[in-house]
Amino acid sequence: MQDAAALTLTRPFDTGALNWPEGRILFLNARPAGLADPARVLAVQPERGLFLGCQRADHDTHPALREGDAGFAAAFILAARQRAENEAMLADASARVVPGGLILMAGEKTSGVEAIFKAMQKAGVALEKWSKHHAVVFAARAPLPMLTERAEAAEAGMRTPVGGFSVGTIDAGSRLLVEHLPDSMKGDVADLGAGWGYLALEIARRAEPASLALIESHHSALEAAKANLAGCKASTTFHWLDVTCEPLPKTKDWVVMNPPFHDALGRHAPHLGQAFIRAGHGMLKPGGRLVMVANRQLPYEKTLADLFKTVEKRADNGRFKVLLARK
Ligand SMILES: C[S@@+](CC[C@H](N)C(=O)[O-])C[C@H]1O[C@@H](n2cnc3c(N)ncnc32)[C@H](O)[C@@H]1O
Structure with a gap:
């Protein structure tokens, strides 16, 4: 079965709407997405089976962010199922991408990505959005406002x-x-x-x-x-x-x-x-x-x-x- 969110992630580059970022890219909730130049990508994936898939796709893959992982030119995020997880990933991306750096989030239309998009709009963030393969991808620039207080239940x-x-x-x-x-x-x-x-x-x-x-x-x-x-x-x-x-x-x-x-x-x-x-x-x-x-x-x-x-x-x-x- 095709991974619609991963396929849609690169839509803004494929259409020429955005330029591919120069420098290192942080990829959160990473899955193989056919990204050019995997050596520039630091992939984070906590789920073991998907983690092994990212390693097979030649990404430098880690189960969690480490303290020194910072100064990225851009962050790509595949939306997770839980709202809190999506908010946490946006907060991580915002903290670890250089000011003005691109933050992309993609997810299937039935995932929570639209709700996050609306929450960001409401918070006054300037956004662009594209759709394909029953999925959407939106772009914002770091730093982002915190959507909620981050807390472990x-x-x-x-x-x-x-x-x-x-x-x-x-x-x-x-x-x-x-x-x-x-x-x-x-x-x-x-x-x-x-x-x-x-x-x-x-x-x-x-x-x-x-x-x-x-x-x-x-x-x-x-x-x-x-x-x-x-x-x-x-x-x-x-x-x-x-x-x-x-x-x-x-x-x-x-x-x-x-x-x-x-x-x-x-x-x-x-x-x-x-x-x-x-x-x-x-x-x-x-x-x-x-x-x-x-x-x-x-x-x-x-x-x-x-x-x-x-x-x-x-x-x-x-x-x-x-x-x-x-x-
Ligand atoms: C129904 S939950 C039960 C969790 C816990 N035992 C409890 O009772 O609260 C199933 C657990 O299996 C884990 N899981 C799913 N697929 C797995 C896999 N292929 N290998 C190991 N664990 C897996 C999930 O992350 C989840 O934590």
């Missing part, structure tokens, strides 16, 4: 990141899973798609795991998880990995998960949960157990039954189901 004293899953709140499915965690969770435990660490933290509080491995593809979420589990007694390790395509730690006694069913671009993707189940199976010792929660309509039972010796439903509240499988 928190629930019950926990740190949750800007961007990522379940920001500022605990997911209802994950709560149900915690209510139905088996009493006997000991040994080496892995949390697949750990987010900002809610499940791992509750396991550390309720059970006595010898070790907890948190595996997560969103870099800022994993950084938040590190902070949230800092006081935890169990030995914890944090792995920034794409569960679907990278080698994972093995010989676990337990795997827990609330798997994603949308991909990094927000598209419905139940095959991701099935890939998580296969990955979890590969990580377990013989006799090890996988416990998971999912929206009740998602098709995971067959994948579990094909791989595991036994599968049981531990809970079903009409919205979510909790499944337990033994290898």
Whole structure:
């Protein structure tokens, strides 16, 4: 499937409306966009699978901005799904691009890019806009006004990141899973798609795991998880990995998960949960157990039954189901 936002990003240059900037370019929420001269581009992409794609496209790619990343001639931004994330990226671009430098933001028309465009207009920013491929791109010049105060949301004293899953709140499915965690969770435990660490933290509080491995593809979420589990007694390790395509730690006694069913671009993707189940199976010792929660309509039972010796439903509240499988 074509990445309409990435294709539209270079529209102002393709039409001759703008000149390609001289000097280094900061590319936020970067994805391969066919940019000429990738050596001049510093790409930032917190989502592991997209990060690996940028590296393959020869960009100097980092999961987050570093302190010294400044003085860019221009910044290109691909809009994210969350408003706060878009505002944060505009603030970063504004702070790190030289005064008068170009800031471009592109996104599909159904993304939040139009809302950001309107908010910038309302704030009195001079803007230009182009459309193509069901996406829009707008241009502004640094520095930009802050659209909102930048803050990390928190629930019950926990740190949750800007961007990522379940920001500022605990997911209802994950709560149900915690209510139905088996009493006997000991040994080496892995949390697949750990987010900002809610499940791992509750396991550390309720059970006595010898070790907890948190595996997560969103870099800022994993950084938040590190902070949230800092006081935890169990030995914890944090792995920034794409569960679907990278080698994972093995010989676990337990795997827990609330798997994603949308991909990094927000598209419905139940095959991701099935890939998580296969990955979890590969990580377990013989006799090890996988416990998971999912929206009740998602098709995971067959994948579990094909791989595991036994599968049981531990809970079903009409919205979510909790499944337990033994290898
Ligand atoms: C439904 S959320 C659950 C988060 C957390 N366990 C909780 O209960 O709050 C799924 C998590 O999987 C992560 N994820 C999505 N695709 C992934 C992948 N390919 N590899 C690793 N993690 C992934 C998402 O970033 C998200 O944090």
